[in-house]
Amino acid sequence: MKRLLGCLCALLSAIGITACDYLNVRQLQPGVSTAAEVRERFGPPHMEWRNEDGSTTWEYSRQPEGVECFMITVGGDGILREIEQVLNEEIFARVEKGMNGDQVRRLLGKPASSQFFQLKRGTVWEWKIDDGQAGGEPVYFTVSFNNDGRVTGTGRYTRYRGR
Template sequence: MSHTPHLFPLRALRAATLVTVAAAALLAGCAALEPVKTGDKLIGGPESAVRETFGTPTDTFKLADGTTRWIYSKQPYGYDIYAADFDANGRLKSFREMLTEAEIYSAKPGVWTKQDVLERWGQPKEPINYYPLMKREAWSYRMYVPPYQPAHFSVYFTDAGVVDRTMIILDARGDRNRR
């Protein structure tokens, strides 16, 4: 029986490559379908693991407490914004959805500035509006409110760049992506 010595290692390498590709595809699928659960599994891991799983963040910030925050925004067509917070050693300490009631109600009118809003939700992807009669600039982020009603979370700033108010406005037209 003739045996070609190079076939087995080549087959094994192909099989290992297929397993690796399948595992990466599965992890990417999980990251897309359940990003918070996927992010929670990476807690304690390095920045590189988060980047491999979720890709390049849309915004990055160095926060006052030494935390580095990566924002992953699905805006303007999606409804989600996620934050990955890393400690001073570059280890993931939290991964969470940012367009929740708890996060939205943490905004402090009269205290927060545009920088605070940027660090919380990232650069708005919807057009920035200015209302001259109110003398207010408005940033808007698309979100869902229960039970999956499309809405806009808006932050209004004074001319000095301080948060004046926030509001959630239901999108009466519904989901623009449904045609």
């Protein structure tokens, strides 16, 4: 049964359906599950950060098509400490003017896209935060950077589909 579930998750993820993330998160238990179990369920992380306390945080972004980014922290002992879905209002509020791109990436994970605007002389990163499947339109959170690579502001917009 476990093997069938794994095959089903692999098939669904191959076609872009992230329902398996829900199952994977539920099957992992902070304080009990191991780093090996995390990698078995989520694969290799997109990015790894070493933390001051000896733990490591792994990034599992579902951008550009998904609306989640999991930051999974594993202790120096190889035991899962925390799973956090970081594309939420609490984390968005931590993005402050003056931060650099590395600091923003550490908070929100890899953006869905990055675009440089010549006239504005700045770059905008965006993350899809609502895919509009409930009958609405997709919504994106944005972070604007100046030429020095520092945050100048945040925002959000809705990408309206042609009807």
